[in-house]
Amino acid sequence: MLPYRPIHVYVESEARNAPLTKRILGSLSGCSVSEIRDHRRLEEEHVPFKGYTADIKRRVLILAHHPGPWIRPFPGSTESLAPTEYYVAHANGCPLDCEYCFLQGYFDHGASVLFVNQEDLLHELAGHLAESAPNRPVVYHAGELSDGLALERWSGFASAAIPLFEDVPHARLELRTKCVGVEDLLPERPPSNITVSWTLTPWEAWKRYESRTPDPMARLRSARACQEMGYPVGIRLDPALIYPGWRAGYADLVEQIYELLHPEGIESIVIGGFRYSAMVVDRIRERFPSNRLLLQEFVRCPDGKFRYFRPLRVSLYRELVKRVRKYDAEARILLCMETDQIHKDVFL
Numbered sequence: 001m002l003p004y005r006p007i008h009v010y011v012e013s014e015a016r017n018a019p020l021t022k023r024i025l026g027s028l029s030g031c032s033v034s035e036i037r038d039h040r041r042l043e044e045e046h047v048p049f050k051g052y053t054a055d056i057k058r059r060v061l062i063l064a065h066h067p068g069p070w071i072r073p074f075p076g077s078t079e080s081l082a083p084t085e086y087y088v089a090h091a092n093g094c095p096l097d098c099e100y101c102f103l104q105g106y107f108d109h110g111a112s113v114l115f116v117n118q119e120d121l122l123h124e125l126a127g128h129l130a131e132s133a134p135n136r137p138v139v140y141h142a143g144e145l146s147d148g149l150a151l152e153r154w155s156g157f158a159s160a161a162i163p164l165f166e167d168v169p170h171a172r173l174e175l176r177t178k179c180v181g182v183e184d185l186l187p188e189r190p191p192s193n194i195t196v197s198w199t200l201t202p203w204e205a206w207k208r209y210e211s212r213t214p215d216p217m218a219r220l221r222s223a224r225a226c227q228e229m230g231y232p233v234g235i236r237l238d239p240a241l242i243y244p245g246w247r248a249g250y251a252d253l254v255e256q257i258y259e260l261l262h263p264e265g266i267e268s269i270v271i272g273g274f275r276y277s278a279m280v281v282d283r284i285r286e287r288f289p290s291n292r293l294l295l296q297e298f299v300r301c302p303d304g305k306f307r308y309f310r311p312l313r314v315s316l317y318r319e320l321v322k323r324v325r326k327y328d329a330e331a332r333i334l335l336c337m338e339t340d341q342i343h344k345d346v347f348l
């Protein structure tokens, strides 16, 4: 997979004079630049690519102004004993193109949007950290509506945010990604409360559903490089997918994880079954008519999302937990967005 390098940049009028805009445009020589009024109304603009297509994802970067707020509660954090979780909206959208991506249901176009008034974001984040209670763990996710590091080459967001966590041990920043080569972009000797995490799927699932992303072995090599720079690494089997041969696929994947990574440097392993909202279904069917992921048995859950039928989900989670425990009995394994009952069914 070729690295993402935009060839069309759309710049919102309000973002035109931001220092980051000037820096990015200076580094992208040969790009066409179009001024737009509002990235949320791309249909009304005179620009080369619009809509939700592979072309716009691969070729376009939008530089926009974010009015704030930048930090929002993470929708999964409802348990009273769980850390408080937030996501940081440094960007929207993602240049990668996984067939199951939930962002397809969120945005009208597929272009990545980078918010260039980043000093406002960093100011808000510093204030948020200063006000957080030292006796209450708090996690900030970069990449809820984007990949956490896909735009780092241009945004420098993670590099700028990492030092803010230096003396705030009760807070953690998670940079979740599917990208590779990020080790060249991140600062060395980070504080211990920065986790770089990779979402991983078995090779066969990657070929079927994520072939426009770096392959899982390349991601693991990047994770290893980050471990060697001192970053705790997170493994995210989320979405965990059911497809023909999934048991053998996940057995191989977990073996590869423990062949390449130091177990003591794995901060946690998060497992979350594939889930989707009604908003994304039409777009998946329209863009990927041969996709078979939606043909499994799903149930609609109280949060409105469709998840694998409960016995399927429990058997998927148990299998993955068993595979991980084979290599590391002490691994910190968490389930994502699941009920207490499912936790009991899987772990007890």
Ligand code: SF4
Pocket (backbone or CB within 6 Å): 093, 094, 095, 096, 097, 098, 100, 101, 102, 103, 145, 146, 147, 177, 178, 213
């Ligand atoms: S890497 Fe994540 S955000 Fe990007 S397309 Fe894939 S699922 Fe979506």
